[in-house]
Amino acid sequence: MATGRLVEVYLDLLSQPCRAVQILLSCNRPPHRVRTVALRKGEERTPEFTKLNPMQKVPVMVDNGFVLTESDAILKYLVTKYNLPEHWYPRQPERRARVDEYTA
Numbered sequence: 001m002a003t004g005r006l007v008e009v010y011l012d013l014l015s016q017p018c019r020a021v022q023i024l025l026s027c028n029r030p031p032h033r034v035r036t037v038a039l040r041k042g043e044e045r046t047p048e049f050t051k052l053n054p055m056q057k058v059p060v061m062v063d064n065g066f067v068l069t070e071s072d073a074i075l076k077y078l079v080t081k082y083n084l085p086e087h088w089y090p091r092q093p094e095r096r097a098r099v100d101e102y103t104a
Ligand SMILES: N[C@@H](CCC(=O)N[C@@H](CS)C(=O)NCC(=O)O)C(=O)O
Pocket: 015, 016, 017, 018, 039, 044, 056, 057, 058, 059, 069, 070, 071, 072
């Protein structure tokens, strides 16, 4: 399912955590591809998607073979991996901890 160097994200924009991932990607534009998983059609329960996420939930991210679920983890991974601007996830430990305190 994963291809080359594009970050792939599996989303349904009816889902709030998916919209958070989509907003981060569309504002920062690291090379990525969005694959829609239509929850209203039960596409999260297909065998192919279940292999990717046995919990059958979106969002899912695949980056060069690295599969990650949970929007909070995906957002923080993308900011760190693609060195996105500080305001998305601060580097300074206390400021970062304040974000983590909220999202934990
Ligand atoms: N804590 C998870 C929540 C993931 C989640 O619950 N996704 C829902 C949509 S908002 C889903 O995929 N539901 C499909 C189902 O339960 O069949 C995250 O932030 O990524």
